[in-house]
Amino acid sequence: xxxxxxxxxxxxxxxxxxxxxxxxxxxxxxxxxxxxxxxxxxxxxxxxxxxxxxxxxxxxxxxxxxxxxxxxxxxxxxxxxxxxxxxxxxxxxxxxxxxxxxxxxxxxxxxxxxxxxxxxxxxxxxxxxxxx
Amino acid sequence: xxxxxxxxxxxxxxxxxxxxxxxxxxxxxxxxxxxxxxxxxxxxxxxxxxxxxxxxxxxxxxxxxxxxxxxxxxxxxxxxxxxxxxxxxxxxxxxxxxxxxxxxxxxxxxxxxxxxxxxxxxxxxxxxxxxx
Amino acid sequence: xxxxxxxxxxxxxxxxxxxxxxxxxxxxxxxxxxxxxxxxxxxxxxxxxxxxxxxxxxxxxxxxxxxxxxxxxxxxxxxxxxxxxxxxxxxxxxxxxxxxxxxxxxxxxxxxxxxxxxxxxxxxxxxxxxxx
Amino acid sequence: xxxxxxxxxxxxxxxxxxxxxxxxxxxxxxxxxxxxxxxxxxxxxxxxxxxxxxxxxxxxxxxxxxxxxxxxxxxxxxxxxxxxxxxxxxxxxxxxxxxxxxxxxxxxxxxxxxxxxxxxxxxxxxxxxxxx
Numbered sequence: 001x002x003x004x005x006x007x008x009x010x011x012x013x014x015x016x017x018x019x020x021x022x023x024x025x026x027x028x029x030x031x032x033x034x035x036x037x038x039x040x041x042x043x044x045x046x047x048x049x050x051x052x053x054x055x056x057x058x059x060x061x062x063x064x065x066x067x068x069x070x071x072x073x074x075x076x077x078x079x080x081x082x083x084x085x086x087x088x089x090x091x092x093x094x095x096x097x098x099x100x101x102x103x104x105x106x107x108x109x110x111x112x113x114x115x116x117x118x119x120x121x122x123x124x125x126x127x128x129x130x131x132x
Numbered sequence: 133x134x135x136x137x138x139x140x141x142x143x144x145x146x147x148x149x150x151x152x153x154x155x156x157x158x159x160x161x162x163x164x165x166x167x168x169x170x171x172x173x174x175x176x177x178x179x180x181x182x183x184x185x186x187x188x189x190x191x192x193x194x195x196x197x198x199x200x201x202x203x204x205x206x207x208x209x210x211x212x213x214x215x216x217x218x219x220x221x222x223x224x225x226x227x228x229x230x231x232x233x234x235x236x237x238x239x240x241x242x243x244x245x246x247x248x249x250x251x252x253x254x255x256x257x258x259x260x261x262x263x264x
Numbered sequence: 265x266x267x268x269x270x271x272x273x274x275x276x277x278x279x280x281x282x283x284x285x286x287x288x289x290x291x292x293x294x295x296x297x298x299x300x301x302x303x304x305x306x307x308x309x310x311x312x313x314x315x316x317x318x319x320x321x322x323x324x325x326x327x328x329x330x331x332x333x334x335x336x337x338x339x340x341x342x343x344x345x346x347x348x349x350x351x352x353x354x355x356x357x358x359x360x361x362x363x364x365x366x367x368x369x370x371x372x373x374x375x376x377x378x379x380x381x382x383x384x385x386x387x388x389x390x391x392x393x394x395x396x
Numbered sequence: 397x398x399x400x401x402x403x404x405x406x407x408x409x410x411x412x413x414x415x416x417x418x419x420x421x422x423x424x425x426x427x428x429x430x431x432x433x434x435x436x437x438x439x440x441x442x443x444x445x446x447x448x449x450x451x452x453x454x455x456x457x458x459x460x461x462x463x464x465x466x467x468x469x470x471x472x473x474x475x476x477x478x479x480x481x482x483x484x485x486x487x488x489x490x491x492x493x494x495x496x497x498x499x500x501x502x503x504x505x506x507x508x509x510x511x512x513x514x515x516x517x518x519x520x521x522x523x524x525x526x527x528x
Contacts, residue, residue, distance in 0.1 A: 008170060010163045011180060012285060016278035016334050016444045018181055022453040022503070023276075023422040030419065031142045034203070038140060044203030048143060048412045049150055057418040061457035070280050071166070071176030107418070144417060148312045148410035148466050154321040154371070155290040155408075162287070180280045189286040193325035202412050239286070272434060274427045275444060282445055295406045298467070302404060308467030312407060313414055335430070335440030 001132025002079050003039070005032035009072040019067035026060055029092040029105040032076035040129045052114055053123050059108040066102040073097050082130045086111045086119040133264025134211050135171070137164035141204040151199035158192055161224040161237040164208035172261045184246055185255050191240040198234040205229050214262045218243045218251040265396025266343050267303070269296035273336040283331035290324055293356040293369040296340035304393045316378055317387050323372040330366040337361050346394045350375045350383040397528025398475050399435070401428035405468040415463035422456055425488040425501040428472035436525045448510055449519050455504040462498040469493050478526045482507045482515040 007028060015021040020028075034044055047055070068074065077093040087110050094103040111122045122130070139160060147153040152160075166176055179187070200206065209225040219242050226235040243254045254262070271292060279285040284292075298308055311319070332338065341357040351374050358367040375386045386394070403424060411417040416424075430440055443451070464470065473489040483506050490499040507518045518526070 008167070010166055011176075011279045011281075012159050012163065012287075014180075014280035015275045016280070016282045016441075017275075017450060017452070018280045018282075018445070019452075021276060021423075022456055023419040023426065026419040026422070026456075027144050027417075031144070034142055035140070038203060044143075045201040045412075048146075048202045049414070054413060056413070056415075056463065057460060059457070059459050060418055060422075061455070063455050064453060067452065069177040070180050071170060143411045143413075144419075146412035147407045148309075148412070148414045149318060149320070149407075150313070150412045150414075151320075153291075153408060154324055155287045155294065158287040158290070158324075159285075177280075181282070186281060188281070188283075188331065189328060191325070191327050192286055192290075193323070195323050196321060199320065272431070274430055275440075276423050276427070278444075291408050295408070298406055299404070302467060308407075309465040312410075312466045333441040334444045335434060 002077055003032070003036040005035045005076045005078065007031065007074050007076060009068050009070055009074065011070050014070050019069055022062070022064055025062050025064055025094060025103045026105055028074070029076055029078070029094065029107070032078050032092065033090060033107070036078055037129060042125050042129060051123060053111050053120055054114050055109045055111055055126070057107050058110050060106065062103060062105040064103045066096065066100060068102055074102065080130050082122070082127070083108070085121050088122065088126070088130055134209055135164070135168040137167045137208045137210065139163065139206050139208060141200050141202055141206065143202050146202050151201055154194070154196055157194050157196055157226060157235045158237055160206070161208055161210070161226065161239070164210050164224065165222060165239070168210055169261060174257050174261060183255060185243050185252055186246050187241045187243055187258070189239050190242050192238065194235060194237040196235045198228065198232060200234055206234065212262050214254070214259070215240070217253050220254065220258070220262055266341055267296070267300040269299045269340045269342065271295065271338050271340060273332050273334055273338065275334050278334050283333055286326070286328055289326050289328055289358060289367045290369055290371070292338070293340055293342070293358065293371070296342050296356065297354060297371070300342055301393060306389050306393060315387060317375050317384055318378050319373045319375055319390070321371050322374050324370065326367060326369040328367045330360065330364060332366055338366065344394050346386070346391070347372070349385050352386065352390070352394055398473055399428070399432040401431045401472045401474065403427065403470050403472060405464050405466055405470065407466050410466050415465055418458070418460055421458050421460055421490060421499045422501055422503070424470070425472055425474070425490065425503070428474050428488065429486055429503070432474055433525060438521050438525060447519060449507050449516055450510050451505045451507055451522070453503050454506050456502065458499060458501040460499045462492065462496060464498055470498065476526050478518070478523070479504070481517050484518065484522070484526055
């Protein structure tokens with residue numbers, strides 16, 4: 001499954017170098033992930049702080065190829081895939097409207113129990129979302 | 133003129149108290165202002181860093197009435213008004229989908245020359261936007 | 265009581281206009297408030313998410329007088345005062361090293377029960393901090 | 397050379413999951429890099445927006461091993477190394493006060509001309525900083 005999210009770069013995303021602050025490439029991709037969960041009718045508030053299972057990001061990486069400016073329209077293409085019972089990853093491509101890739105991002109998520117902090121199975125809502 | 137912008141609260145807007153971080157009420161309102169300028173075909177990149185006139189915010193205030201949670205859908209209603217040749221203000225209402233007001237924000241903007249930092253007339257694009 | 269906190273403006277505080285993003289004047293002042301609580305040996309993690317009483321900010325305002333640049337050294341002067349049994353406010357002055365005031369900020373905080381969201385007395389640790 | 401920077405986790409670094417937002421591990425490491433440049437008497441404002449050479453981050457990655465809470469004291473250990481004439485990287489370890497590693501981060505920086513966006517030599521101030 002591939003999910004697409006459109007976004008216009010906001011002033012808060014940028015820094016005094018005039019372009020998007022590097023860590024905000026990741027933040028924008030995470031917002032696309034949240035939009036994708038929401039589109040699958042997963043309750044974000046519950047997932048973030050109400051569920052017995054947390055889904056912390058244990059790894060992230062990004063390649064930043066083009067500067068992004070305030071007002072730029074971008075599309076984030078998001079490809080999640082399950083790694084094993086308790087882990088999944090998401091590959092993102094951040095594209096300008098002419099199709100040029102501005103950045104690539106990867107995040108790895110692990111399901112853990114909120115109380116015992118031990119690995120556990122991904123919530124079935126997330127498993128369903130993963131298969132699209 | 134009144135402009136309306138829809139937004140879904142993102143994880144980055146929240147803090148460990150579980151709700152939107154107070155200063156992000158202002159940030160979300162500013163994003164609505166940017167969307168409104170964009171809808172009026174004003175080039176944000178030019179306005180922020182390419183124009184000879186800067187529009188710094190010299191005053192802001194906010195009343196925060198309801199907590200906002202990750203995933204909440206909000207509408208920002210934005211009412212700009214010109215104060216004088218070089219100043220305008222924007223009143224914002226941040227509403228939940230049931231119409232309940234979650235917050236009110238006010239920002240005051242002054243046009244200054246980028247070089248001399250002296251007050252100057254608002255750019256005509258902004259004057260046009262102000263009259264809707 | 266007046267508390268002073270030194271801070272160097274970070275890139276993340278700025279935006280593409282080249283200076284500190286307006287809402288981050290408030291964020292920087294809040295960081296000074298956190299440092300002040302910490303200096304009084306109040307456990308921030310407990311106060312934010314472990315206590316039975318929450319202290320949401322219900323009002324904030326700021327006057328932004330001077331642009332702040334990445335790398336600028338500032339001092340935040342913080343003057344808290346109790347309003348009534350359940351409320352206090354903090355006045356902040358953000359000063360450059362030459363003493364010039366770059367901004368003034370005000371925040372109002374109300375103690376509420378985490379469960380019932382009703383006003384309650386300020387935690388005694390906070391009352392003690394308020395009298396310095 | 398290894399540089400060490402102490403930092404107390406601020407509320408703005410956290411999200412509604414109760415801990416530091418993943419992208420802010422990178423942001424905190426970048427703040428340590430800025431502090432290191434400042435300690436070497438490099439003018440951050442000049443480096444960010446006044447120099448003829450920009451130093452965009454073209455790659456970043458992070459492994460997040462321990463949750464960080466508001467108020468946590470951390471130390472960031474920063475090890476920069478030059479890759480070639482126009483590139484350097486920084487390895488960061490984010491440690492709790494008991495020495496436990498909470499996260500590891502890597503950033504890669506490339507020197508480019510501000511006008512032509514072509515690779516160029518690292519500014520000599522940065523080269524000097526790299527050799528400690």
